[in-house]
Amino acid sequence: GAVVSQHPSRVICKSGTSVKIECRSLDFQATTMFWYRQFPKQSLMLMATSNEGSKATYEQGVEKDKFLINHASLTLSTLTVTSAHPEDSSFYICSARDPPYTYGYTFGSGTRLTVV
Amino acid sequence: DAKTTQPNSMESNEEEPVHLPCNHSTISGTDYIHWYRQLPSQGPEYVIHGLTSNVNNRMASLAIAEDRKSSTLILHRATLRDAAVYYCILEGAGNMLTFGGGTRLMVKP
Numbered sequence: 024g025a026v027v028s029q030h031p032s033r034v035i036c037k038s039g040t041s042v043k044i045e046c047r048s049l050d051f052q053a054t055t056m057f058w059y060r061q062f063p064k065q066s067l068m069l070m071a072t073s074n075e076g077s078k079a080t081y082e083q084g085v086e087k088d089k090f091l092i093n094h095a096s097l098t099l100s101t102l103t104v105t106s107a108h109p110e111d112s113s114f115y116i117c118s119a120r121d122p123p124y125t126y127g128y129t130f131g132s133g134t135r136l137t138v139v
Numbered sequence: 140d141a142k143t144t145q146p147n148s149m150e151s152n153e154e155e156p157v158h159l160p161c162n163h164s165t166i167s168g169t170d171y172i173h174w175y176r177q178l179p180s181q182g183p184e185y186v187i188h189g190l191t192s193n194v195n196n197r198m199a200s201l202a203i204a205e206d207r208k209s210s211t212l213i214l215h216r217a218t219l220r221d222a223a224v225y226y227c228i229l230e231g232a233g234n235m236l237t238f239g240g241g242t243r244l245m246v247k248p
Contacts, residue, residue: 029182057235066226067183067238116182120234127173128236130182 025121029131046117052097053119061114073100148243159212161227171230176223
């Protein structure tokens with residue numbers, strides 16, 4: 024089946040630094056990828072829709088200058104958390120869907136970000 | 140986006156069938172019904188999805204009400220590995236998924 028690879032699985036960074044998270048579709052091309060954030064004991068919250076070759080679409084309340092999304096190829100989307108603060112500590116998850124959409128969405132294994 | 144309502148938690152005995160309900164009374168005619176499950180510290184895993192007809196796959200069955208305002212995920216024989224949070228989600232415009240609270244399924248040996 025379709026595989027979405029997400030790296031790193033966990034990262035600890037200092038407050039004020041930036042962190043990049045990669046999301047790759049391994050065996051299919053994804054013109055669209057989705058980025059979610061999940062706080063402990065809560066559900067996933069959609070942050071943005073990443074579109075290959077164009078600007079990402081951000082959900083209301085998500086700062087586009089803080090969460091930079093780049094979807095430069097059909098198999099790679101990146102999320103950069105800029106000037107990270109402790110409140111950005113969360114579980115970040117990406118997803119994509121393999122055309123012709125016979126199955127559902129495939130999710131990455133997630134990235135646990137801890138900002139100290 | 141249309142919303143879904145699920146019980147917060149359910150319990151099941153190992154090797155017994157489990158019926159996980161989901162209400163989606165505001166579903167539109169083109170919304171697909173998706174089910175995913177998530178283990179702690181992992182990304183969600185696709186279980187099944189459908190539009191109008193009941194669906195079966197190797198993991199589960201999806202029973203969709205005739206008026207499509209509710210659906211039920213059926214695990215035919217629960218195992219300990221099925222303990223997870225199960226999300227019922229409607230795929231709406233833009234093909235995006237909006238997660239609700241989900242149902243935490245506990246499986247007792």
